[in-house]
Each structure stands twice: as C-alpha cells, then as structure tokens.
Amino acid sequence: MKNYKRADTHIWAGRTSEDQLYLHEKVTFLDLENDELIENQNTAFAILGYACDEGVRRNSGRVGAALAPDAIRKMMASLSNHLDKSVQIVDIGNIICNKNDLEYTQSYTSNKIAQILKYKYFTIVLGGGHDLAYAHYNGIKEYLPNSSIGIINLDAHFDLRKIESNGNSGTPFYQISKENDRFKYLCLGIQEESNNQELFKTAHQLGVKYIKSTDFNIQNRNYIFTVLDNFIDQVDNVYLTIDMDGFSSAFAPGVSAPSPFGFSIDIALAVIEQICKSGKLVSSDIVELNPEYDLDNCTARLAARLAYYIMKFISSE
Ligand SMILES: N=CN[C@@H](CCC(=O)O)C(=O)O
Ligand SMILES: [Mn+2]
Ligand SMILES: [Mn+2]
Numbered sequence: 201m202k203n204y205k206r207a208d209t210h211i212w213a214g215r216t217s218e219d220q221l222y223l224h225e226k227v228t229f230l231d232l233e234n235d236e237l238i239e240n241q242n243t244a245f246a247i248l249g250y251a252c253d254e255g256v257r258r259n260s261g262r263v264g265a266a267l268a269p270d271a272i273r274k275m276m277a278s279l280s281n282h283l284d285k286s287v288q289i290v291d292i293g294n295i296i297c298n299k300n301d302l303e304y305t306q307s308y309t310s311n312k313i314a315q316i317l318k319y320k321y322f323t324i325v326l327g328g329g330h331d332l333a334y335a336h337y338n339g340i341k342e343y344l345p346n347s348s349i350g351i352i353n354l355d356a357h358f359d360l361r362k363i364e365s366n367g368n369s370g371t372p373f374y375q376i377s378k379e380n381d382r383f384k385y386l387c388l389g390i391q392e393e394s395n396n397q398e399l400f401k402t403a404h405q406l407g408v409k410y411i412k413s414t415d416f417n418i419q420n421r422n423y424i425f426t427v428l429d430n431f432i433d434q435v436d437n438v439y440l441t442i443d444m445d446g447f448s449s450a451f452a453p454g455v456s457a458p459s460p461f462g463f464s465i466d467i468a469l470a471v472i473e474q475i476c477k478s479g480k481l482v483s484s485d486i487v488e489l490n491p492e493y494d495l496d497n498c499t500a501r502l503a504a505r506l507a508y509y510i511m512k513f514i515s516s517e
Contacts, residue, residue: 201298203308205251206231207291211270214278220285223508224277227289232312237319242286243515246321247273247507249294250309250485254302255331255369259361261456264492268500269294269326271491275504287515292316302367306335313339317483322514324507327487329369329456330359333441337376340439340483349482350384350435351376352428352475354468355443356391356413356459360402369456369488377406386431388424388471389413389446389463413446413459418466425474432478440475440484442468442506444499451502454494465502469509476513484510 212224220226227247230237249269257263273291283289295312297305309325313336316323325336333353340349351373353359360377361370377383387403387410403410409431411424432438445455448462475481486503494500 203296203298203305204233204293205296206293208270211273212277212291220281222277223279223281226281226283227291230290230292232292237315240288240320242288244288244290244321245511246290246292246316246323248292248312248316248323248325250325250328250332251294252297252302252305252328252331254297254300254305255329255367256456258302258366258368259370261369262490262493264490265327265329265456265488266297267491268328268489271497271500272326272486272489272503272507275497275500276507279504279508283511283515287511289511290321302331306331309335310338310342313483314342317343323483324510325485326507327485330443330487331367331369331372332485332487333359333372334367334375336441336483336485337439340437344437344482347436348382348384350386350431350438351441352431352438353385353387353441353443354389354471355387355446356389356394356457356462357443357445358387358390358395358399358403358408360399360406360408362402374402383407384435386410386428389416391459391461394457394459413461413463416463416467418464418470421467421470424467424471428471428474432475432480435480437482438475438478438480440472440481442484442486443488444486444503445488447502452499454490454499455488456490472506472509473513476510477517479517481514
C-alpha cells in the first residue's frame, strides 16, 4: 500500500470569481510521485498533508488527527485571497500512515520534505500528530545539513517525553535532542498543569527555553519579543511548529488534549508574524487538530487562517 495520496482537487471549492478573489482559485496541484518539481523563481508555498495519528494513538491520546489536513484545506479554500499575484500555492497531497508503521511514515515524510525544500518551496505541512515534528526536523536537516536549526514550538506541551520502545506524539523533541549535538528549542505557551515535573527537569537539562502560558499574552509582548529575537539571533534557520492544543479550548476545542488555560490568538499571531519576518524561517507546520472533537469547524477555521497568515507574512517579508 502506498504512503502517498495525491491532492483531492474537489476539496478546494467555494465562490468563484474572475480574478482569484478566493484562495481555492489560486491553488494548483502536483503529484509528488509522478510530476516533476520545478525550481521556483518567485515565492511558492507547498501544502503537504501528514494524515497520521498513529503517534497520538501510541501516546494514549484521542485519535482523529489523520482527518485534519483535508479539514484545514476545506476551511482554507473559501478564504479571501490578498496574496500577491506572483505568489504560488501548490497542493502536494497527503502522506498516509499504513499498518501503524509510524517510523516508515516519518522517514518517508522527511525525504519528501527535503525534496520539496530543495526546489525552493516554502513548505506548510498540515498534521497529523506532533510526531510530525521529528520527521519535519529531519527533512529540514537533510536539506540544510550544516545549518543550526532552531525549533520554535507554540504548544501547551514540551513533547519531551523519553522514548521507551518507540516514538509517539509526545516524544519528537526528545528524539531530536538525542540525535543532534546542537539542540535549539524554544517552546511558547507551556502549561504547568499539563507537563509533569520530570518533563520540566528534562527541559532544563536540555537547555530548552520556554515561556509559560500564564506569561504568554499580549500584555507581555515586549518580554516575549526579547526572548524570541534572542533565540532567533542564535540560529541560522528556524522551523516553526504550531500545536493547536496550545490555544485556549475556547478557540481550539478540536484537539486530542484541550487547554482551558491556553493562549489567545493575538499573541500567537504577533509571534508568528515576527518569526516570518525574521527572514530565517524555512518551513512550518500546524499539528494536532482533531476534527472529531471540533465545534462548527472552529479549530479547523483557526488552523486555516494561521496557514493563510504564514503565507501572507512570508510573501510580504
Ligand atoms: N503531543 C503531546 N501530547 C501530550 C498529551 C497530553 C494529554 O494527553 O493530556 C503529552 O504527551 O504531553
Ligand atoms: Mn505538541
Ligand atoms: Mn500539545
């Protein structure tokens, strides 16, 4: 069975216009296994789905995140398009996890991400569980073997659980730390009550920088930007990963582990803009949306808008 499914063009539907007024009218399609990728001259975004919740299942979470990539695309389709005419958006389809083989799915994902980055696309990967981060980081590393890659994670959780027999959605950054001498990790929105004392100890031992959700708000903008800018200054490139469960469950109920005390959209968007405008961001993802628990698609709508604003901020950098 294949690990790849080309994009479903019918998902990208909505009002039509003569002048690409809506995002779905701007999207083109590429089959990662049959079509040739062409190196881009202008800004181009590749949308890749990671339709996998095996890591969530292994981490005793509520499965359903495998349905998220298409749920996010559906909500992106009807958004108004204010991107420059020269900007391209290519939907590259979904990666699928067969027979619970998370390890193979992750290595396949890393290869595909490296391939996409080599053709100068800015990749936005739609998860899937946060086990995507292990694959995504390795894909960036394959593309940029000699660069120091800083990871910025907007999340309620460190995801630094120690790996026992195999990885899951709670272990990706621990796995990365074990396999890389230079581990640079900034975690924004950490919730004390959702990370046990051992996880805080691991974070300290690994030199992880973090801001707790109680401090991650717009009133603290100056402090947050100082931490963020210092972190970005110390690395060559940035990988941004956004876990939807970091948002307050008032904004993002559709996740495996909801966060009543999560952060708000205003600070998340301000931080995302700052990261995009740093000129160091190479690739990004949005993970852990679970459409099974969503309410009127509000978490999917939020994820879709985050993807839109990443494209907007990067292309107007
Ligand atoms: N992806 C990470 N997940 C969290 C799950 C927390 C929970 O289920 O309450 C973690 O492992 O810490
Ligand atoms: Mn996470
Ligand atoms: Mn999380």
